[in-house]
Amino acid sequence: MFPARLMTALTFALSLAVPLGAARADVADFYRGKSINLVVGYGPGGGYDLIARLLARHLGAHVPGKPSIVVQNMPGAASLRATNYLATNAPKDGTVIAAFDRNMPLIAFLGGSANVQFDPLKLTWLGTLSDSSEDAFILWVRKRPDVTSIEDLRRPGGPTLTVGVTGVGATDNDVAVLLKEILGLRIKIVPGYQDSNAVGMALENGEVDGQFIGYVAAKVAKPAWVDPKGKMQILMQFARKTRHPDLPDAPMASELAPDAAARQLIDMAELPYVVARPYAAPPGLPPDRAEALQAAFAATMRDPEFLAEAKRLKMDLTPLDARTSLAAVQSLANTPAELRNKLRDILYGAPKP
Numbered sequence: 463m464f465p466a467r468l469m470t471a472l473t474f475a476l477s478l479a480v481p482l483g484a485a486r487a488d489v490a491d492f493y494r495g496k497s498i499n500l501v502v503g504y505g506p507g508g509g510y511d512l513i514a515r516l517l518a519r520h521l522g523a524h525v526p527g528k529p530s531i532v533v534q535n536m537p538g539a540a541s542l543r544a545t546n547y548l549a550t551n552a553p554k555d556g557t558v559i560a561a562f563d564r565n566m567p568l569i570a571f572l573g574g575s576a577n578v579q580f581d582p583l584k585l586t587w588l589g590t591l592s593d594s595s596e597d598a599f600i601l602w603v604r605k606r607p608d609v610t611s612i613e614d615l616r617r618p619g620g621p622t623l624t625v626g627v628t629g630v631g632a633t634d635n636d637v638a639v640l641l642k643e644i645l646g647l648r649i650k651i652v653p654g655y656q657d658s659n660a661v662g663m664a665l666e667n668g669e670v671d672g673q674f675i676g677y678v679a680a681k682v683a684k685p686a687w688v689d690p691k692g693k694m695q696i697l698m699q700f701a702r703k704t705r706h707p708d709l710p711d712a713p714m715a716s717e718l719a720p721d722a723a724a725r726q727l728i729d730m731a732e733l734p735y736v737v738a739r740p741y742a743a744p745p746g747l748p749p750d751r752a753e754a755l756q757a758a759f760a761a762t763m764r765d766p767e768f769l770a771e772a773k774r775l776k777m778d779l780t781p782l783d784a785r786t787s788l789a790a791v792q793s794l795a796n797t798p799a800e801l802r803n804k805l806r807d808i809l810y811g812a813p814k815p
Contacts, residue, residue, distance in 0.1 A: 513591055602665070608620075645724075659683065727804060
């Protein structure tokens with residue numbers, strides 16, 4: 463005979479298990495034979511695309527019903543097009559998820575673009591494939607005799623480099639604009655490239671002199687750049703609290719800040735890197751499907767086959783789950799309004815009266 467208290471607890475547990483099991487069966491029935499579209503906010507071949515395709519090869523195995531995952535590139539406005547689509551027009555049934563630029567939450571909270579149609583806190587966050595602890599955002603430039611360090615770009619009367627970027631709101635554009643302003647970098651920013659891969663091609667063929675891009679993504683897509691005897695050099699790193707172990711001679715942006723106010727702005731601009739490779743589904747998903755997608759994302763991050771393939775591709779992934787990713791986005795929303803306004807004015811210009 464079970465003690466009465468234990469019997470009561472067991473009865474309660476069984477009463478929960480039935481609806482939970484039924485909910486999982488319902489989710490499996492919904493997804494069985496279906497596909498999930500993984501929308502990538504950039505074109506093929508760039509860092510976001512390469513990592514998304516890695517995820518797509520493994521995620522479906524962890525979703526109840528084992529749907530296939532189909533990658534759909536939707537470039538435009540530095541992934542703002544894809545993020546707006548996710549929030550407004552994508553089906554809210556769990557058949558669409560998206561990968562978008564890490565800066566999308568930042569531009570929404572800054573209020574610098576009238577084209578933003580989403581609230582980052584209302585998206586169904588799945589997690590991030592990188593918290594940037596093993597990565598860095600790098601200024602790569604073609605080697606030339608008059609530019610051997612970042613100080614050459616800060617020297618009055620020194621050389622000026624052209625830096626290719628995608629567009630307003632994208633990480634590469636916003637970092638370039640911010641650092642040009644507060645560090646006094648002599649760079650000319652050339653916007654309008656479809657994605658980081660297009661900027662990289664422009665850099666290689668001499669159309670531009672430099673590019674801001676993630677270190678891990680560049681190692682995968684452009685391994686020749688990492689060769690110290692090659693044609694490229696690294697001048698500085700961003701989104702690091704300490705210098706990357708591979709890059710002990712490249713200064714961090716925060717080290718170059720002229721004062722505490724500049725460091726505050728850099729610190730805020732670096733916050734999105736905690737969710738450097740974000741994934742989300744639309745707002746308003748059925749709760750059981752939202753939970754199933756979040757659990758599948760977390761399970762994929764522990765999948766030995768996924769981890770082995772990431773290692774083969776030299777992708778240093780440091781994933782975070784849905785709850786931790788959302789908390790990081792919330793911390794960005796909670797930054798002081800005065801600081802947000804200063805950063806907005808630098809990146810997008812002061813609002814017109």
